[in-house]
Amino acid sequence: MAEPPVVPVFCTGVSAQVRRQRAKELGLGRHDNAVRYLGQDFGRLAEECRRSGTLFRDPSFPPAAASLGFRELGPGSSKTRGVQWKRPTELCPRPQFIVDGATRTDICQGALGDCWLLAAIASLTLNETLLHRVVPHGQSFQQGYAGIFHFQIWQFGEWLDVVVDDFLPTKDGKLLFVHSAEGSEFWSALLEKAYAKVNGCYEALSGGSTSEGFEDFTGGVTEWFDLRRPPADLYHIILKALERGSLLGCSIDITSAFDMEAVTFKKLVKGHAYSVTGAKQIPYRGQALELIRMRNPWGEVEWTGAWSDGSAEWHAVEPALRQQLMVKMEDGEFWMSFRDFLREFTRLEICNLTPDALQSRKFRKWNTRLYDGTWRRGSTAGGCRNYPATFWINPQFKIQLEEVDDDRDEDGGREPGCSFLLALMQKHRRRERRYGKDMETIGFAVYERFPRCPQYVGRSGVHLKREFFLANASRARSEQFINLREVSTRFRLPPGEYIVVPSTFEPNKEGDFVLRVFSEKRAGTEEMDDKIQATLPDEKVLGESEIDENFKQLFRQLAGPDLEISVTELQTILNRIIAKHKDLRTKGFSTESCRSMVNLMDKDGNGKLGLVEFNVLWNRIRNYLSIFRKFDLDKSGSISAYELRLALEAAGYRLSKKLHELLITRYAEPDLALDFDSFVCCLVRLETMFRFFQAMDVDKDGVVTFDLLQWLQLTMFA
Numbered sequence: 001m002a003e004p005p006v007v008p009v010f011c012t013g014v015s016a017q018v019r020r021q022r023a024k025e026l027g028l029g030r031h032d033n034a035v036r037y038l039g040q041d042f043g044r045l046a047e048e049c050r051r052s053g054t055l056f057r058d059p060s061f062p063p064a065a066a067s068l069g070f071r072e073l074g075p076g077s078s079k080t081r082g083v084q085w086k087r088p089t090e091l092c093p094r095p096q097f098i099v100d101g102a103t104r105t106d107i108c109q110g111a112l113g114d115c116w117l118l119a120a121i122a123s124l125t126l127n128e129t130l131l132h133r134v135v136p137h138g139q140s141f142q143q144g145y146a147g148i149f150h151f152q153i154w155q156f157g158e159w160l161d162v163v164v165d166d167f168l169p170t171k172d173g174k175l176l177f178v179h180s181a182e183g184s185e186f187w188s189a190l191l192e193k194a195y196a197k198v199n200g201c202y203e204a205l206s207g208g209s210t211s212e213g214f215e216d217f218t219g220g221v222t223e224w225f226d227l228r229r230p231p232a233d234l235y236h237i238i239l240k241a242l243e244r245g246s247l248l249g250c251s252i253d254i255t256s257a258f259d260m261e262a263v264t265f266k267k268l269v270k271g272h273a274y275s276v277t278g279a280k281q282i283p284y285r286g287q288a289l290e291l292i293r294m295r296n297p298w299g300e301v302e303w304t305g306a307w308s309d310g311s312a313e314w315h316a317v318e319p320a321l322r323q324q325l326m327v328k329m330e331d332g333e334f335w336m337s338f339r340d341f342l343r344e345f346t347r348l349e350i351c352n353l354t355p356d357a358l359q360s361r362k363f364r365k366w367n368t369r370l371y372d373g374t375w376r377r378g379s380t381a382g383g384c385r386n387y388p389a390t391f392w393i394n395p396q397f398k399i400q401l402e403e404v405d406d407d408r409d410e411d412g413g414r415e416p417g418c419s420f421l422l423a424l425m426q427k428h429r430r431r432e433r434r435y436g437k438d439m440e441t442i443g444f445a446v447y448e449r450f451p452r453c454p455q456y457v458g459r460s461g462v463h464l465k466r467e468f469f470l471a472n473a474s475r476a477r478s479e480q481f482i483n484l485r486e487v488s489t490r491f492r493l494p495p496g497e498y499i500v501v502p503s504t505f506e507p508n509k510e511g512d513f514v515l516r517v518f519s520e521k522r523a524g525t526e527e528m529d530d531k532i533q534a535t536l537p538d539e540k541v542l543g544e545s546e547i548d549e550n551f552k553q554l555f556r557q558l559a560g561p562d563l564e565i566s567v568t569e570l571q572t573i574l575n576r577i578i579a580k581h582k583d584l585r586t587k588g589f590s591t592e593s594c595r596s597m598v599n600l601m602d603k604d605g606n607g608k609l610g611l612v613e614f615n616v617l618w619n620r621i622r623n624y625l626s627i628f629r630k631f632d633l634d635k636s637g638s639i640s641a642y643e644l645r646l647a648l649e650a651a652g653y654r655l656s657k658k659l660h661e662l663l664i665t666r667y668a669e670p671d672l673a674l675d676f677d678s679f680v681c682c683l684v685r686l687e688t689m690f691r692f693f694q695a696m697d698v699d700k701d702g703v704v705t706f707d708l709l710q711w712l713q714l715t716m717f718a
Contacts, residue, residue, distance in 0.1 A: 024158070028158070029157065029158025029159055030158075030159065031133060031152065031159045031219075034152050034158075034159040034160055034161040035158055035159065035160050035161065036160075036161050037160040037161060037162045037163070037197075037198065038060050040060065040163040042148065042150040042161060042163050045148055045163060046144070046146045046148050049146035049147065049148060050144065050146050055087070055146060055147030055148075055165070056146055056147040056148035056165045056166075057147070057165050057167070058148075058163065058164060058165040058167075058197075060197070061164065061165075061193075061196075061197040063085030063165070063167035063169075064085075065080060066201065067196070067197075067201055067202065068080050068083065068169060068201060068202050068203065069201050069202055069203025069204075069434075070201065070203060070433070070434035071203065071434075072203060072206075073112075073201070073202060073203040074203070079111070082171055082172070083169050083170065083171055083176060084169075084170050084171070085167040085168065085169055085170070086167065086168060086170050087147060087166050087167055087168070088141060088166055088168070088186045089141065091168075091170065091173070091175070092183065092184045094141075094184065095141045095184055095185075095186055096141060096184055096185050096186070097139050097140050097141055097149075097185070097186060097187050097190075098135075098185065098187045099182070099184070099185050107121050107122050107125075107178060107180070107188045107297060107299075108178065108179050108180065108181050108297070108298065108299035108331075108332075109178060109297045109298050109299070110175060110176055110177035110178055110179060111171075111176055111177065112176075112177045112178075112202055112203075112205060112206060113205075113206040113207055114177075114178075114192070114205040114206060114207075114208070115272050115273045115297045115298070116207070116208040116209055116210045116212065116213060116249070116273040117192065117195060117205055117208065117210075117212075117213045118178060118188075118192075118273075118297035119210045119213070119249045119273040119274060119275040119295075119297050120210050120212070120213025120214050120216075120217060120247065120249065120275070121178075121188060121191065121192075121213065121217075122275045122277070122295055122297060123210075123214070123247040123248065123249065123275045123276075123277070124217050124247065126245075126247075126277060127245045127247075129245075130217065130218060130245065130247075130353075133152060133217075133218075134151055134152055134153065134191070134217045135151060135187055135191060136150065136151070136152065139187075141186075147165055147166050148163060148164070148165060148166070149163075149164055149165075149166060149190050149194075150162060150163045150164070150194075151164075151190070151191050151194040151195075153194065153195060153198055153216050153217070154215065154216050154217065154218065154219040155198060155216060156372075156425060156427045156428075156514045157370045157372070157514050157516075159219070160198065162194040162197060162198055163194075164190060164193045164194050164197060166186070166190060168186070168189055168190075168193065169202070175189055177189065177192055177202060178192045181299055181331055192205075195213075195216070198431075199430040199431050200430065200431040200432075200433070200434060201434065203433075203434075204430040204431060204433050204434070205430070208430075208485075209273075209349065209484055209485065210247075210249030210251070210273045210275070210349050211224075211249070211349045211351060211484075211485075211486065212485050212486075214247040214249065214349065214351030215351055215425075215486070217247075218247065218351060218353055220246075220247070220351045220352050220353045221351070221352055221421065221423050221488055221516065221518065222349055222350065222351045222352075222423075222486065222488060223349075223350055223352065223488060223490065224347065224348070224349055224488075225237075225347070225348040225349075225350070226346070226347065227250075227341075227342050227345050227346050227347060227348055228346060230342060234342075234348075235279070235281075235290050235338050237350070238276065238279050238292065238348075238350075239279050239281075241350045241352070242276075242278065242279055244352070244353070245353060246350050246351055246352050246353065247275075247350070247351040248275065248276035248348065248349065248350050248351075249273055249274065249275050249276065249348075249349045250273075250274050250276060250294070250341075250345045250347060250348045250349065251271065251272060251273050251274065251345065251346070251347050252264075252268060252269070252270045252271065252272070252344065252345055252346055252347075253270075253271070253346040253347060254270050254271040263301065264344075266303055266304045266305040266344075267301055267302060267303055267304045268303055268344055268345075269296065269298075269301060272296070273297065274294045274295060274296055274297075274345075275294070275295045275297070276292060276293070276294060276348075277293045277294065277295050277333060278292070278293035279291065279292045279293065279338075280293075280325060282317065282321060282325075283318075284313075284316060284317065285316060289337065290337065290338035290339075291307060291325075291335050291336070291337060291338065292335070292336060292337075292338050292341050293333060293334070293335050294333065294334055294335075294336065294341075295332050295333040295334075296332040296333075296334075297332070298332060299331045299332040300331065300332055301332070302332060302333070302334040303334045303336050305336060305340060306336065306337055306340060307334075307335045307336050307337055307340075308334050308335070308336070309334060314326075366518045366519065366520060367518070367519045367520075367521070367522055367523060368516065368517070368518050369516070369517045369525045370514060370515070370516050370517075371397060371514070371515045371516075371517075371525075371527055372512070372513075372514055373395045373502065373512070373513050373514070373515060373527075374395070374510075374511070374512050374513070374661065375394070375395075375503070375504055375509060375510055375511050375512075375513070376510055376661045376664065376665075377508045377510055377641075377664070377672060378508070378640075378641030378642065378644075378664040378668050378672040379393065379641065379644075379645075379657065379660040379661045379663075379664040380393055380394060380395055380657050380660070380661060381393075381394070381503075381504060381507055381508050381509055381510055381511075382394040382503060382507055382642070383503055383504060383505065383506050383507030383508070383509070384443065384445075384481060384503050384504070384505050384506075385445055385469070385474065386505075387506075387507050388466065388469065388470055389466070389642065390507045390642050391466075391469055391501070391503065392464060392465055392466040392468070392469050393642055393645065394501050394502065394503045395501075395502060395527070395528075395657065396463055396464060396499055396500070396501055396527070396528035396529075397499070397500045397501075397502075397515060397517070397525065397526070397527050397528060398449070398461075398497060398498070398499055398500075398524075398525065398526050398527075398528055399420065399497070399498045399499075399500060399517060399519070399523055399524070399525050400497050400498075400523060400524035400525070401418035401420065401493060401494075401495050401496055401497075401498065401519070401521075401523050402418075402495055402521070402522065402523065402524070403418065403495070403521035403522055403523075404416035404417060404418055404495060404521070405417060405418060405419050405492070405520055405521065406520075415494070416494070416495075417492040417493060417494055418492065418493060418494070418495055418519070418520070418521060418523070419490070419491070419492045419519070419520040419521075420490075420491055420492075420493075420517060420518060420519040420520065420523060421488060421489070421490045421491070421517075421518040421519075422444060422446075422478070422488065422489055422491070422500060422515070422516070422517060422518075423486055423487070423488035423515070423516040423518070424442055424443070424444050424478070424486065424487050424488070424502045424513060424514075424515050424516075425485055425486040425513060425514045425515075425516070426439065426440055426442055426485055426486075426511050426512070426513050427511070427512040427513060427514060428512060429485065429511070438483070439483040439484060439485060440483065440504045440505075440509050440511050441481050441482060441483045441504060441505040441506075442481060442482070442483075442484075442487055442502070442503070442504055442505070442513070443477065443478040443480065443481035443482070443487050443502075443503065443505065444477065444478050444487070444500055444501060444502040444503065444515075445474040445476075445477045445478075445500075445501050445503075446474060446475050446476040446477060446491065446493075446498050446499070446500050446501075447464075447468075447469070447472055447474050447475055447498065447499045447501065448472070448475045448496055448497070448498055448499075449464075449496075449497040449498065449499050461526060461527075461528055461529060461530075461531065462528065462530060463528050463529055463530050463657070464499060464528065465646075469501075475493065475498065476489075476491050476493065477489075481505045499528065500515065500517075502515055508672070529656050529657055530654040530655060530656060530657075531654060531656075532654065532655055532656055532659065533653075533654050534652055534653050534654075534686070534687075534690040535652040535653075536652055536687060536690060536691065536694075537623075537652070542612065542615060543612070544611055544612060547611065547612070547615055551615065551618075552611065555611050555614060555615075558573050559611075559614075562608075563610070563611065564606070564608035564609065564610055565598075565608060565609040565610075565614055566598075566607070566608050567591060567594050567595045567598050567607070568591070568594075570589075570594045570597065570598060570609065571588075571589055571590075571591055571594040574589045574594065574621075574677075575588045575589055578676065578677065581625075581676075583629075583635065583637055584628075584637045584675075584676040585636065585637030585638040585673070585675050585676065586637075586675045586676045586677045587675060587677065588677065589677045589680075589681075590677075593677060593681045596681060596684070596685065597617060597681070597684055600684055600685065600688040601613045601614075601616060601617045601684075601688075617684075620683070620684065620687070621680055623651075624651070624679065624680050624683050624684075625676070627647055627650050627651050628647070628676055628679050630647075630650065631643045631646060631647040631650070636673070637675075637676070638669075638673040638674055638675055638676070639673065639674050639679065640672060640673060640674075641664045641668045641672040641673065641674060642672070644660070644663065644664065644668075644674060644682075645660055647679075648683075648686070651683060653686060653690075663682055666682075667679070667681065667682045692714065696710075
């Protein structure tokens with residue numbers, strides 16, 4: 001059998017999503033099979049440049065003003081005046097990619113407020129294996145140099161291979177942003193550029209949480225510790241985290257904008273991200289003293305209190321130990337006592353490469369599931385539990401916990417339970433900053449799916465309705481709703497079936513998200529979404545002789561001499577009728593809507609409705625009117641987009657959330673209301689499309705085959 005031809009497809013959004021999902025199922029997006037960001041193949045592009053004798057210039061992230069930013073770093077701004085893009089070969093005689101391994105002095109902050117990112121990069125240098133997952137080996141300004149470099153960055157569940165040219169923004173002959181202390185090493189500046197490319201521009205990196213960088217360089221999961229209420233064994237947790245290669249960062253919260261980057265009396269910077277680079281318990285004056293080592297990405301401005309460089313406390317430490325602790329110190333790095341650390345800092349972030357609890361004595365193999373989801377106005381963006389009328393429309397995910405944890409001795413003999421960690425991450429918010437968007441306030445609630453709800457028995461994947469959430473309190477929830485990229489919380493619950501509802505704090509806040517579920521033991525997970533189906537009324541098509549004489553007379557008056565109703569005649573008829581119903585909100589049926597109805601009802605293909613066809617349409621509209629009035633709860637003459645799902649169920653349809661999103665986009669008004677005419681058009685199209693599919697699905701296997709003519713008839717005239 002001949003192979004089917006490979007057809008060049010200019011993909012629609014839907015077909016592209018389907019192809020991408022299939023590729024992910026085959027392993028695309030794993031670190032060993034990273035997605036080529038924007039389709040750019042590093043090996044092919046580098047070889048083309050070497051063959052042609054030219055240096056790579058990236059058309060997708062050019063050395064131009066738009067790549068710098070949109071506001072403070074936007075075109076024509078004072079901060080970008082005089083900026084020139086130069087290659088490292090123009091900045092020093094012998095540029096190097098990495099010299100003697102990557103170290104923390106390679107990362108000094110420039111004129112960009114991305115200390116959070118640089119703290120993450122600095123922590124990365126402590127683990128060579130992790131570093132070279134992000135910064136691939138074999139890159140150089142000498143051997144095979146073509147002006148092109150690449151890095152691997154984790155984004156929302158998949159690894160991307162990101163290509164950049166080596167044009168870097170400079171001012172007065174010096175790098176504008178991150179740079180090495182020594183000046184001739186460029187891996188960190190190029191990594192910052194790759195990260196800026198993924199997020200749209202350099203300015204998009206200003207301000208953030210170190211955990212973002214941690215996770216994007218490891219694919220790990222971050223947990224937060226409030227240092228005003230630290231767990232009793234926090235120092236042990238930090239030691240264990242460093243031992244396991246976890247990445248750690250900390251900061252001092254600010255109380256107002258005036259505090260941002262304010263320097264304290266002892267030279268700590270508020271609202272600034274530090275990396276934790278070490279910890280050591282030492283003997284000091286007859287007692288065990290806990291020390292912690294920090295680094296400021298500025299490469300300068302160090303703590304001047306106890307245990308700072310050259311402080312008197314070091315004189316009481318045995319010389320060999322003192323030498324051992326000080327020998328690996330880098331510029332901007334300092335020691336302080338753990339007690340001072342707890343007093344001075346307010347937040348600690350630890351990114352674990354696996355979700356193992358740091359209090360635990362052993363590694364465990366965790367089961368991981370990742371779900372992509374969306375919040376859309378009117379269909380899936382219901383807000384938090386404070387909004388009971390709409391909370392139920394949020395995406396829902398089921399977790400089936402069956403096996404209890406091992407090693408109950410580690411948790412103090414508590415009741416048997418199942419450990420799992422939920423991490424909710426909102427996507428692409430930095431990239432959308434240039435459009436005035438920023439992080440939404442997000443969180444999640446966890447409900448136990450009680451067996452006493454008879455309407456859900458035996459229907460495991462059914463999306464739970466409002467009544468369930470009104471009758472049941474949440475069993476657990478995220479520690480807080482917060483405007484960070486990710487919210488994560490560890491839970492331990494008895495075996496059972498639980499529903500996770502991720503949401504923004506307020507309704508109607510749109511966004512895309514990733515929900516990661518890490519379970520210590522095997523746990524069944526699935527997205528709760530109604531199976532697409534329709535229970536259609538028997539389509540009783542009356543013969544002309546069976547139609548009521550009064551209706552025939554009405555039809556003759558409406559149709560005119562040709563006894564056929566055209567598009568314009570249908571529009572006139574419907575709008576006259578609807579005008580008599582003062583309780584209905586409507587703009588009137590448009591010509592396009594009426595054309596759709598004629599096309600969908602027209603059995604003989606003449607573009608008009610005869611008596612029988614008009615009778616079918618008339619009866620449908622009467623039925624739709626009764627459903628519409630039932631769900632017009634506030635008697636406003638319209639129904640809320642949030643009630644459309646229930647109205648469609650009353651009409652016999654169960655649809656997936658993706659279909660509800662499409663229907664709201666197509667038929668709802670900007671205020672998320674559906675007028676009567678839009679509601680009718682929606683139902684006419686749904687019913688006709690279901691009937692068309694059912695007629696074509698001869699063997700009832702849920703699959704139909706179209707020839708080209710059938711496909712064009714369906715899509716061009718529906």
